Amino acid sequence: MEQLTILIVDDMEAHRRRLARIIGELPHLSIVGEAQSGKEAVALAVEEEPDIILMDIEMEDKMAGIRAASEINFSSPESKIIILTIHKDNDSIFSAYQTNIADYVIKSASKEEIIEAIENAASNTSPIRPFVASKLREEFARVKKFEENFTHIFQVIATLTPSEVEILKSLCQGLTRKQIAAERSVELETIKKQISSILKKFDKRNTKEVIRIINDHDLFTMINKIQF
């Protein structure tokens, strides 16, 4: 079996020791460095050019490991990065998979799983693990759909007037015409008129359809940020 050099990146001594013990048992794996921060990791990666980097995410800050991975992809593209973390939340996973990582493994994984991850990474045969796959599939579908459908919606929203945008925000929050009128301190008739204009621009016959296409594409957050 091919000789592999490994860099361990984790800010906790105990975690580094556990990994060192696991790797130490295998003669074809050798640790060429240990880093306690993202910064150190980037420097050591350039210096040692390891085959594999085992990278924790949360160090100096919540995403230090992801940023380090991203920098290493640029400065030391030959090193394969395995994210080895306790975090299995969507944010961590999606951020990680936006950089070119080989694998994403939970720290509680068995010795065998960690070694398998290293071997797979080295031979470019890392699958995406089941617990990641389901989340990634969903998110992938969402962003792909977003990309495909945004063009039309974009054109419509570009033509909305400032107060129409504000009313649209309120509609997305589920407010009725009456509530929106109260909120904006204007007559109900005014709101009715403007919603009518919004529907025309979207070419829809009722507000439900408009809200649906906005929710379907997760555009609410985006619309909510529009400020005139």
Added chain:
Amino acid sequence: MEQLTILIVDDMEAHRRRLARIIGELPHLSIVGEAQSGKEAVALAVEEEPDIILMDIEMEDKMAGIRAASEINFSSPESKIIILTIHKDNDSIFSAYQTNIADYVIKSASKEEIIEAIENAASNTSPIRPFVASKLREEFARVKKFEENFTHIFQVIATLTPSEVEILKSLCQGLTRKQIAAERSVELETIKKQISSILKKFDKRNTKEVIRIINDHDLFTMINKIQF
């Protein structure tokens, strides 16, 4: 081991026979139907409610299997779909992963791999296979980046006035201020003023930067379609 019902969908007799042979060897797997088209597949899925559907992609047309999978997700959401195809091109894979499939397996896979795919799908533990993972990682990063950058640019473009949009279109075509003034039959000073306003909204110091971010995200076509 739990009893699993399986639906085979493929327009080629020989392929269906091979799968039937593989499945027939295992007592806990039973074939409850065979379909030769996407349409048949949807009907049989509703009728038989199979645990697993082995689905070919290219049947009536190039993407019949993907469409069928999408419909089955809606009408028979309990059935797990395994795409089993000869196509490993990006289009097929990305389309497949936009619908909720359990796995994507190449037809030349060994008997063992196919059975493993079925077992994993049944127990909700399908990883994304290495040959798919690398492509999916790349595409995921691309569309995620698109979505992130789009949000900011979107907010800016939503605040542009009609004539600012027109001038932006001209700028993207590489026209100078003088040319745009001539094109719109207005004074040069007017255009200078409006471009100044555009730069402020984009928070950029020159038009090159604005054009660059528009081109970087392939937004020109989209902006060009905006009509007030």
Added chain:
DNA sequence: GAAAAAGGGGTATAAAACTTCCCCCTTATT
């Protein structure tokens, strides 16, 4: 180095758009 283009700031005015309100009405929804 001169000329042209790009970019920033101020001011002003007519036209356009927006906001608001009123009236009327029909159709869903409850």
Added chain:
DNA sequence: AATAAGGGGGAAGTTTTATACCCCTTTTTC
């Protein structure tokens, strides 16, 4: 029956926009 949703016409006042002119500096181009 009552309320909400949706469509259409009209009209007032206000705000923005589009346009133009002035001034200036910096950058690019020839």
